[in-house]
Amino acid sequence: MKKAIRSKYSRPVGLVIILGTLLSLGFSFPHNVVPWLLGDTSYANMGQEEWVDGLYRGFQYMLTLIVVYGFLTVIPSNPLKVSEIGERTLYVYLFHGFIIKSLEITVLDKNLFNISGQYHLLIILSFVICLILGSYVTKKYTRPLVELKI
Structure with missing residues (x-):
């Protein structure tokens, strides 16, 4: 994992991921998304009862892991x-x-x-x-x- 975070191109890729996330959320943050982001509400309570909604949650988790990777690449190794x-x-x-x-x-x-x-x-x-x-x-x-x- 440490090699993937500290490789030659990881920091530029991480910056693109972080900036892309901030820009996309800054311009098109969906309304009523808090239950989806927190992941503490059932699908039925959010008005979603189709099997596809589980795929949406899985996609959200995958995007979260990508953003975490981007965040870990920009954390400096030296104390600041x-x-x-x-x-x-x-x-x-x-x-x-x-x-x-x-x-x-x-x-x-x-x-x-x-x-x-x-x-x-x-x-x-x-x-x-x-x-x-x-x-x-x-x-x-x-x-x-x-x-x-x-």
Whole structure:
């Protein structure tokens, strides 16, 4: 697997996969696709009861594996400044819900609906949340809550 990810042409192929995915989803993201992406809803509850729908789910899984391959090819082997934030992903994972729920409560429903269609803005907001929650300051002040001494 490591040879496939670190081969000579893997990084350009991975970049094409990632950029192609971002562009295609940015311009033609289907509506009501969340149950399909999460994979936690039965076909009957999604209004799909044909045998072909299982093939669609299998195709989705195959595309997911291709995108994962593209993602793994662009991850650097050498430590970078961003790697420090990556070491603190537990803090991002644990605390991002508080920020999202606070925004959901404070922003009016009609504004929330308008914002939800702005995928570029959502990507930027996600990046900012990750930078804030992955910072050293967040770890410093929340470490007693997250890493309990037993």
